[in-house]
Amino acid sequence: xxxxxxxxxxxxxxxxxxxxxxxxxxxxxxxxxxxxxxxxxxxxxxxxxxxxxxxxxxxxxxxxxxxxxxxxxxxxxxxxxxxxxxxxxxxxxxxxxxxxxxxxxxxxxxxxxxxxxxxxxxxxxxxxxxxxxxxxx
Amino acid sequence: xxxxxxxxxxxxxxxxxxxxxxxxxxxxxxxxxxxxxxxxxxxxxxxxxxxxxxxxxxxxxxxxxxxxxxxxxxxxxxxxxxxxxxxxxxxxxxxxxxxxxxxxxxxxxxxxxxxxxxxxxxxxxxxxxxxxxxxxxxxxxxxxxxxxxxxxxxxxxxxxxxxxxxxxxxxxxxxxxxxxxxxxxxxxxxxxxxxxxxxxxxxxxxxxxxxxxxxxxxxxxxxxxxxxxxxxxxxxxxxxxxxxxxxxxxxxxxxxxxxxxxxxxxxxxxxxxxxxxxxxxxxxxxxxxxxxxxxxxxxxxxxxxxxxxxxxxxxxxxxxxxxxxxxxxxxxxxxxxxxxxxxxxxxxxxxxxxxxxxxxxxxxxxxxxxxxxxxxxxxxxxxxxxxxxxxxxxxxxxxxx
Numbered sequence: 179x180x181x182x183x184x185x186x187x188x189x190x191x192x193x194x195x196x197x198x199x200x201x202x203x204x205x206x207x208x209x210x211x212x213x214x215x216x217x218x219x220x221x222x223x224x225x226x227x228x229x230x231x232x233x234x235x236x237x238x239x240x241x242x243x244x245x246x247x248x249x250x251x252x253x254x255x256x257x258x259x260x261x262x263x264x265x266x267x268x269x270x271x272x273x274x275x276x277x278x279x280x281x282x283x284x285x286x287x288x289x290x291x292x293x294x295x296x297x298x299x300x301x302x303x304x305x306x307x308x309x310x311x312x313x314x315x
Numbered sequence: 316x317x318x319x320x321x322x323x324x325x326x327x328x329x330x331x332x333x334x335x336x337x338x339x340x341x342x343x344x345x346x347x348x349x350x351x352x353x354x355x356x357x358x359x360x361x362x363x364x365x366x367x368x369x370x371x372x373x374x375x376x377x378x379x380x381x382x383x384x385x386x387x388x389x390x391x392x393x394x395x396x397x398x399x400x401x402x403x404x405x406x407x408x409x410x411x412x413x414x415x416x417x418x419x420x421x422x423x424x425x426x427x428x429x430x431x432x433x434x435x436x437x438x439x440x441x442x443x444x445x446x447x448x449x450x451x452x453x454x455x456x457x458x459x460x461x462x463x464x465x466x467x468x469x470x471x472x473x474x475x476x477x478x479x480x481x482x483x484x485x486x487x488x489x490x491x492x493x494x495x496x497x498x499x500x501x502x503x504x505x506x507x508x509x510x511x512x513x514x515x516x517x518x519x520x521x522x523x524x525x526x527x528x529x530x531x532x533x534x535x536x537x538x539x540x541x542x543x544x545x546x547x548x549x550x551x552x553x554x555x556x557x558x559x560x561x562x563x564x565x566x567x568x569x570x571x572x573x574x575x576x577x578x579x580x581x582x583x584x585x586x587x588x589x590x591x592x593x594x595x596x597x598x599x600x601x602x603x604x605x606x607x608x609x610x611x612x613x614x615x616x617x618x619x620x621x622x623x624x625x626x627x628x629x630x631x632x633x634x635x636x637x638x639x640x641x642x643x644x645x646x647x648x649x650x651x652x653x654x655x656x657x658x659x660x661x662x663x664x665x666x667x668x669x670x671x672x673x674x675x676x677x678x679x680x681x682x683x684x685x686x687x688x689x690x691x692x693x694x695x696x697x698x699x700x701x702x703x704x705x706x707x708x709x710x711x712x713x714x715x716x
Contacts, residue, residue, distance in 0.1 A: 198663045202714060230655035230671050230686060251685075252655040253715070 184264035185282075192261075192286040201287065205257030212260040215249035226306045229299025231255055237310040244269050246307065258283075258291055258300050266307070274311050279304050318619045318698035322608065325349045326540075326695045336665040338703045343487050343515060343644050343691035344669055346540045348601070355600030356542070359593050367592055368566055368583065382592055385599030386582070389547055392602050393532065394523040400555060402582040403590050404546035407514045407535035408437040411481075413548060413585060414510060414531055415441035417558040418479065421508075424450035427476040429502070431456040431464045431493070432681055433486045436674045438512040442481055452476070455677075456498075462489035462638025466497050473498075477507040484516030488673045488689065490640030492516070499528055508554060514538055518693075519642050520614060530554035540693075541601040542594035548585075555581040562587040613694055617642065620692050620701070627705045631712070637687055644691035646673070652715050654686040660711035661688070666704050 181189065188208070195201045215234055224234045231252035238245055246263050250256040265282050266274055283289050283300075291300050323329055328347040332339050339347065359381065365374035367382045389401045404410040422428075428442050432455050446453040454472050456464045464482065473480065480502035485492055495511065502509050510531045516522060517534040524532050531554060536545035550558065560567065560578045564587040569577045578584045624645055628634050633650040640646070648654060658670030671686045672679045679686060690704060 199710075199714065202660060202663060206714075230658065231653055232685070252653040252659075254656050254659040 182264065182268050184267075188261050188264050189285060192288070195287065202254065205261075206253045207257070208260040208264075209250075209253050209256030209258075212249070212256055212263070213247065215247050219247065220249065226299060226302050228302035229255065231299065233259065233299055233303060235259075235303060235306050235310070237307065239271065242270055244271070244274050244311070246310075248303070255299055258288065259303060261286060261288070262300075262303065262307070271311065279307075316698055318616065318623055318701075320616060320695050320697045321612070323695045323697060325351070325604070327353070329695050332667075337667055338665060338700050339667045340690045340692065340696065340700060340704055341667045341669050342518075342693035342696070343538070343689065345537045345543065346518075346693050347695065348542070349540055349604045351604035352541065352597045352601045356593055356597050359596050364592070366589055378592055378596075381596040381599070382590070385595045385602075388599045388602045390549075392521070392606075393549055394525055395549060396525055398525050399549055399551040400581045402548040402550065402585045403595055404548055404586075405544055405591060406537075406546040407512065407533050408546070410533040410535075410546040410548040411437055411441045411510075411512065413561050414481075414533075414558070415445045416561045417585070418508065419445060419449065420559055421557060422449045422451055422478055425452070425476065426478040427452045427454050427474075429454045429456060429469075429473055429477050429480045429482075429507070431482050432458050433462065433464070433489060433493075433675065433678050434481075434483055435487050435512065435514065436676070437514070438481055438483060438510075439677070442479075451478075456482070458489075458638075460638075462486060462491040462640075464493050464498060466494055469498055469501055473501040473505060473507070475505055477502060477505050479508045479510065481510035481512065483512040483514070484522070485513075485519065485643065486638070487515050487644075488646050488675050488678055488687070489638035490642055490644040490646070491638055492641055495527060495529075503528070508557070515643065519617060521610065524549050524551075536594065536598045536601070539598075539601065540605065541598040542591070544591045545594040545598050547598075550581060558585070560584055564588045608694075616694060617692065620696055620698065621645075623698050623701055624690060624692065627701060631705075631708070633712075633716075637682060637684075644689055646687040646689040648684060648687050649712065652712065654684075654688055656715055657688055657708075657711055660714060661704075661707050664707035664710065666707045668704070 219236045220234050224236050226233045226235050231250050233250040235248045246267055248259045280292055283292055326347045326349055363374040365378040367379045386401050428446055428451055430442055443453055456469050456472060459465045482498055499509050509529045511529045513532050513534040518539050530551045532549040534547050537543035567579055567584045567587040569579050621642055628645060628647055634647050637646040654670050661668055669689045673689055
């Protein structure tokens with residue numbers, strides 16, 4: 179499967195990172211680039227339960243391709259979510275089913291963010307994305 | 316070093332964690348274990364495990380002896396004397412659930428249960444759910460700005476309808492000793508039962524249940540440097556008589572027929588099934604170890620370390636402490652910084668602290684916070700641990716601001 183352009187850029191950037199400081203700074207930069215979520219979407223129904231910070235996630239199919247949008251009040255989780263969206267936005271329903279998201283974070287050197295003891299909410303975001311993709315295809 | 320710990324080497328995990336570049340400051344969640352405990356567990360399992368109170372064989376006798384010796388040691392630790400009994404449970408949570416179910420028949424619709432605004436979920440939810448089952452009113456005592464239960468409000472709210480008061484001795488978020496003597500006196504004036512959640516309090520200083528005068532006192536072994544899976548419930552003799560049997564099974568029964576049974580009194584009547592035998596024996600070994608330490612040196616160490624922590628936090632711009640912590644821990648937030656971001660960057664630097672709501676969601680909501688960072692201390696921590704934390708905190712704040 180070919181990687182979306184944004185995903186390729188993320189992969190190159192994160193694989194070149196040497197230190198935790200660089201990685202954290204880059205995560206925050208990716209978070210800042212995440213397009214703002216419309217206020218109308220920042221409602222309880224779109225809130226992902228199980229995060230330390232408030233995270234909203236919405237996803238819609240446009241002409242057979244997924245378009246997700248998200249927001250968080252915390253900067254590092256926002257960065258993680260931006261990296262997630264870079265990988266999945268634009269995929270078809272079948273492609274989204276097939277993509278191995280834990281492996282994606284592993285390739286970025288961020289697999290620890292998915293460990294079960296982490297309460298940052300990335301796992302909950304992934305689960306929410308799976309639920310959304312199952313209800314609308 | 317400004318505040319060294321003479322007991323650090325007694326806890327082998329600390330050296331291991333240090334080799335992994337981890338600084339453990341999440342002691343209010345659980346503690347590392349002394350070598351004396353590891354030795355006791357090893358000795359028990361290496362020399363013949365057996366079930367307790369059942370078998371006539373020698374391994375059974377040894378296990379029962381060790382198990383009951385631990386019961387005596389816990390009773391001594393709390394100065395129970397002949398005022399009551401020690402029941403072993405699987406944790407503080409299960410001890411509090413035992414009470415909420417065991418005391419249930421005493422309550423009638425409209426009766427009141429009084430707790431405080433700072434209770435851990437373990438001392439909130441069992442009472443909240445009991446209140447729902449029996450149509451009771453759950454009354455929540457408010458706090459003052461320093462994090463103390465407001466005694467003036469308590470005097471108004473504890474009244475003739477109050478059947479039970481359940482409060483924490485020491486808050487797991489605010490680190491403030493609660494005014495138990497006054498609160499228990501208010502409850503007793505109305506013949507209400509009194510339950511003290513000692514999960515945090517037990518770890519700091521020695522407490523005397525006879526002097527305290529509570530009906531029930533609860534704590535968990537793992538926060539007191541003991542094994543996990545073991546909880547302790549002290550009950551005053553008269554109060555234990557009020558307790559209905561809750562969990563049913565082996566060992567708690569006197570006579571059993573297919574259609575009826577009679578049950579043992581406390582403690583065994585409330586220890587259904589095989590108890591955590593090794594854990595209880597291990598707790599006994601931990602108490603032996605703790606008893607061997609110089610108590611005044613220990614208290615002085617904890618006070619010096621706590622002071623060091625508070626000074627360091629107060630010296631930093633934008634740091635706001637929750638309440639006015641007196642011992643053991645401090646929770647804080649930083650202006651303009653999300654606690655989840657701070658937690659992330661502290662974790663990256665090997666600082667093991669707790670972030671979030673600390674199992675006290677209603678308290679955090681009342682403080683209008685989405686969460687906080689908590690640093691909690693143990694007897695093996697030293698000022699170098701705190702220096703590593705402060706360095707990591709400065710670095711994290713540098714990156715986030």
